[in-house]
Amino acid sequence: MPANLPAEARALWEKAARAKTKEEKLRALQEFLSAVPKHKGTEKLRRHVKSRIAQLRKELALERQKKAGRRGFSLFVPKERGTPQVALVGVPNSGKSRLLRQLTGASVEESPVPFSTRAPTPGMLVADGVYIQLVEVPSIIEGASEGRADGTIALAAARNADAIALAIDLSQDPIVQFQVLASELFEGGIDILQGPELLIQRRHPGYGLHLRVEGRLVDCCEDDVRRILTDYGVRNADVIIRGEASLDQIEERILHPVVRKPAIVLATKADLDPEGVQFGRLTSAIAGHLPLLLIRGDPEVLRKEVAHALLRVMDLIRVYAKEPSRSKPSDRPILVPRGTRVIEVAALLHSRLSRGFKYARVWGRSVRFPGERVGAHHVLEDGDVVEIRAS
Ligand SMILES: Nc1nc2c(ncn2[C@@H]2O[C@H](COP(=O)(O)OP(=O)(O)OP(=O)(O)O)[C@@H](O)[C@H]2O)c(=O)[nH]1
Numbered sequence: 001m002p003a004n005l006p007a008e009a010r011a012l013w014e015k016a017a018r019a020k021t022k023e024e025k026l027r028a029l030q031e032f033l034s035a036v037p038k039h040k041g042t043e044k045l046r047r048h049v050k051s052r053i054a055q056l057r058k059e060l061a062l063e064r065q066k067k068a069g070r071r072g073f074s075l076f077v078p079k080e081r082g083t084p085q086v087a088l089v090g091v092p093n094s095g096k097s098r099l100l101r102q103l104t105g106a107s108v109e110e111s112p113v114p115f116s117t118r119a120p121t122p123g124m125l126v127a128d129g130v131y132i133q134l135v136e137v138p139s140i141i142e143g144a145s146e147g148r149a150d151g152t153i154a155l156a157a158a159r160n161a162d163a164i165a166l167a168i169d170l171s172q173d174p175i176v177q178f179q180v181l182a183s184e185l186f187e188g189g190i191d192i193l194q195g196p197e198l199l200i201q202r203r204h205p206g207y208g209l210h211l212r213v214e215g216r217l218v219d220c221c222e223d224d225v226r227r228i229l230t231d232y233g234v235r236n237a238d239v240i241i242r243g244e245a246s247l248d249q250i251e252e253r254i255l256h257p258v259v260r261k262p263a264i265v266l267a268t269k270a271d272l273d274p275e276g277v278q279f280g281r282l283t284s285a286i287a288g289h290l291p292l293l294l295i296r297g298d299p300e301v302l303r304k305e306v307a308h309a310l311l312r313v314m315d316l317i318r319v320y321a322k323e324p325s326r327s328k329p330s331d332r333p334i335l336v337p338r339g340t341r342v343i344e345v346a347a348l349l350h351s352r353l354s355r356g357f358k359y360a361r362v363w364g365r366s367v368r369f370p371g372e373r374v375g376a377h378h379v380l381e382d383g384d385v386v387e388i389r390a391s
């Protein structure tokens, strides 16, 4: 149902969207909320705004505590250059810490006491030369997006990650867990079900409104979208729409921004579901939506399976750089988005290689014969070896 907000509320929304600091944003959102009329059509919106207010309050409180030296960790784990980061989320006691230890060797304590992991905790998954950082985040329960338990920390850490791994415990109802996680993540600004996405990059006055529809508009046209964006004060911006989106959904996304994040499901505690009953229910519930892996068996094999599944959902490919003077490429691949060109890999390796780029030699799937000479715009494939020749 559309929100049909009065002009006064839309103006206050614009003020909130433009706020520079968290304090300003908090105040502006509170003003906005009091200007939103209470009826059926605004229920969802008011819930989103309330949870955003609660998140901001908690974040500010945590930042103050941290400044005062009372809590020694940040809201997220900094990323390492070139290494994707995956947040490991789940309900309390779902086996995240054990899984983190199994997959990364991190020395974390598993414990029957729920909520034992309070700070985002990293470990490095290494398989076939691929490095992926896993971060166990505090447990998520219903209301996490409004700050319950350590929900604010969990969601901030998840927002910082490139992808989400959901640990679903097969000794508890898997469907309930999945629903709680998906909906709290959504309230926290993360869409793991790949619904419509609206990206707004605000620009300087006079820039204009540049709209790119990468998906499809349902029952509306680009002019309708421009009108609604303008109504909410989005006049100078680059706007991208992905997926299928109706005008109501676009309005909802303006008021409650979410980003899509690739996700996989890791089913834990398989030993407590010997007949596979819960696993079967989980499989049918998420079939066609998210990839699912059963955590069982040889740890070495498991590490490889998880690493490859994560690369697939993030749509990353492995490229092995080879120095001209060496006969073998490096063991550790560079992970780049599918569709990456040779020149982009050169830039990642060293600015000198992209500035002085002459040509490259490639071995692998993207070329017709091993060692073929290619130009800067040649598109690489998974597993390719590339040798850059530069002046
Ligand atoms: N039977 C069985 N028990 C498990 C398995 N994985 C974890 N556990 C137990 O489940 C409890 C919780 O495990 P953790 O790994 O600490 O769970 P968590 O999700 O990190 O929990 P919190 O961080 O406290 O929310 C502990 O008592 C573990 O020993 C498993 O595969 N099988």
Ligand SMILES: [Mg+2]
Pocket (backbone or CB within 6 Å): 096, 097, 098, 110, 116, 117, 136
């Ligand atoms: Mg834990």
